Amino acid sequence: MTIVTEASPAVDEAIADVEEQMSMLFNRARLLWKEAAQKVHPDLQPAAYKLLSTIVRLGSANAHVLADMFEMDKSVVSRQVRVLEELGLVETRADEHDGRVRVLVATPLAEERVREVREGNQRRLREVLLDHPESELRSFATLLRRIAEA
Structure with a gap:
């Protein structure tokens, strides 16, 4: 059972700001998926890139x-x-465990291109976050995990 307590107007405003920034982040993520798909192959759609990167x-x-x-x-x-x-x-x-089941495996070309995209994304993220202390980054990761699991 979750207990909801009254928040101060300042906290409510801060939560609204988090929601707005998350919306902007999701929009940016969609753009990055589109760009990533194009880097892997000009005919690749963002949905296919998400599947491929997961594979x-x-x-x-x-x-x-x-x-x-x-x-x-x-x-x-x-x-x-x-x-x-x-x-x-x-x-x-x-x-390998059940020959009746079919699995998808990335080709070496796909693995190379997805790795290149990920390395570029990690470089950009590193540039943005490098100046923050480790404790702050770990707290941020924990908050993101809690939001993702909500």
Whole structure:
């Protein structure tokens, strides 16, 4: 059971500011996904990039798991996977543990391009955050995690 207490007007205003900044951050993230997709391949859509980067991070993934993870319709995932395959970025293979199950695996080309995109993103983030003390960064990461899990 969550107990909600009255907040001061200043706290309410600060929370509203957090909400506004998160909205701006999400807009920026969508733009970065679009740019990242274009860096990987000019015909790649942002949704396909999100799937691809997750496949790269996980090593392999099942399309149904990806659909659940991103709360996407399975037909959308299927279309994006088909595009990834056509562009030579993903291969479908039999699962090592259950040959009846098909998994998606990134090609070496995809792994290289996603790594390059991530390195650029990490450089930008490092430039923005480098001047902050470690304790502040860890507190920020904790707050982001709590928001993401809410």
